[in-house]
Amino acid sequence: MIRTQIVALVAFVAFASVAGADQPPNIVLILSDDQSWTDYGFMGHDAIQTPNLDKLARDSARFRRGYVPTALCRPSLMTLITGLYSHQNLVTGNDPAATDANRAHATKAGESARELLISNIDKHPTVPRMLAEKGYLSFQSGKWWEGSFQRGGFTHGMTRGYPEKGGRHGDDGLKIGREGMQPVNDFIDTAVDMKKPFFLWYAPFLPHTPHNPPERILKKYQQEGRTESVAKYYAMCEWFDETCGQLLGRLDAKGIADKTLVVYVTDNGWVQDPNSKGYAARSKRSPYEAGTRTPIMFRWPAQIHPADRPELCSSIDIVPTMLAAAGADIPANLPGLNLLPNLKSETPIARDTIFGESFAHDIADIENPEASLLYRWVIEDQTKLLLTYDGAPGKMKFPPSGGEPQLFDLKNDPHEKVNLAAQQPQVVKELRGRLIDWYPVTQRKQDTVASAEKANEKTRRAK
Incomplete structure (x- = not known):
């Protein structure tokens, strides 16, 4: 009798453990x-x-x-x-800006721009x-x-x-x-x-x-x-x-x-x-x-x-x-x-690379994330690349770089004081390729960066 009760108790505990694991x-x-x-x-x-x-x-x-x-x-x-990501869910900033693009979207939809931005949560x-x-x-x-x-x-x-x-x-x-x-x-x-x-x-x-x-x-x-x-x-x-x-x-x-x-x-x-x-x-x-x-x-x-x-x-x-x-x-x-x-x-x-993006606080075009794009960034292991774009910045709290790539060694420079882009152009090229694969932007945006890089290279050579 006792043995039967013990067996039953063990079975119950085992069942409870399995049931608990399923919760x-x-x-x-x-x-x-x-x-x-x-x-x-x-x-x-x-x-x-x-x-x-x-x-x-x-x-x-x-x-x-x-x-x-x-x-x-x-x-x-x-x-x-x-x-x-923000460029996927279309919520790139805190508020819609009072732009012609947003007014047009709101008029067409018969809703406020703020409501249109919120409606992304429904999608x-x-x-x-x-x-x-x-x-x-x-x-x-x-x-x-x-x-x-x-x-x-x-x-x-x-x-x-x-x-x-x-x-x-x-x-x-x-x-x-x-x-x-x-x-x-x-x-x-x-x-x-x-x-x-x-x-x-x-x-x-x-x-x-x-x-x-x-x-x-x-x-x-x-x-x-x-x-x-x-x-x-x-x-x-x-x-x-x-x-x-x-x-x-x-x-x-x-x-x-x-x-x-x-x-x-x-x-x-x-x-x-x-x-x-x-x-x-x-x-x-x-x-x-x-x-x-x-x-x-x-x-x-x-x-x-x-x-x-x-x-x-x-x-x-x-x-x-x-x-x-x-x-x-x-x-x-x-x-x-x-x-x-x-x-x-x-x-x-099994991953050594992550990505990110920065946009203006106020969204220039609630249907086009790129209109507010300021930065794309990638970190591979301890190396970080920032690329700058011409999205409407408003009152930014950090200085724009004029389109010049910024490359940092986070292991030895965790507060990003030394830009290594000029010394390591091949690394910049490789990491830019990773960014393009992750989130491609229009040729106009890419040309903005490329033009700035060419100008910076001419300046460095002149020095």
Whole structure:
């Protein structure tokens, strides 16, 4: 009798283990808003304290050389919801510019240019829609530009969206983190009670301006020789980290941390201008490291081995990786890699090259990405090439290069101070070919660059 009970118990445990293995994980996507890749304890910052993200890093497969293809919030987030580059999903900037092209598109469609830009979210599968087919509930909180949360396919959320008041980039959603975590906590409780897997989009308006951290945190960073603007930014980074700790703690409290894939990335970089409330040159919106680089982390206990990953990683890889974890179909047109097999087996990623692009903040032509194109860039191993184009720049925070290629050795020059293009023309040629294969642009644009290169070569010879 006892032996029969033991056999039955073993069979039940084995069944439960198999059944549990068949359950897709919850997925939590944490998005920092305007934070440099250097500004974490685990990335070596000597002042900013991020204990919760430091712990997440220790428990994760962490890519210190992670990148976003476009270093501006709206296009960066659109990539994370569709898995497509900006030139593919047509959301290349934050707002449509008041141009003749956009007015013509709006008149023809009988809609505002802003609505036409938002309508791109209707043309592509989104992560929440694809996960819904696997039974997932989903929740939007924080930054969100593409209308209401429902329009993105979320089952639950906070943002009412355009044309509602404040609907440009999040309205009510922007309260999360800054005014507590209750909406997120309530959603997690609901999903757990319903025994449903869930997808959580946590994109708080942090450490984004306004830099108004709690006084208790700000006091830690105020010191002689450090400007108030820098102290406030540092404090905002810690405040963001604190909210991440509250979110991760909620997963622990509900007993679901081991059943949850946590993904971390920031939308774009930020270098605080020490003498103003804004950002320094060559950071946000730029194709330079301080604009595009970010740590990317994946934590899934007992599934993904915590480790420092030396390979390049792009946020374009996040959507296919999340879909794979959920057992969902991955659309064939997604350009990113499903990294899950590599993260589980600790095998190297069979890729040494990633790509990116920069566009003007305001979109010159909502149907033609190239009209706003400023840069294409490629990184192969430790070598980075930037090509410059004549998209309407507006008030750029970084100096245009006049079309001259910029080539950098990131291993020895991580802050991109020395342009090696003139010394290594063959490398420039080879990497330009990679860019053309990835995202070809019109002959007019290519001629702009070629003409500038010829002029620069004549100048160098004259010297």
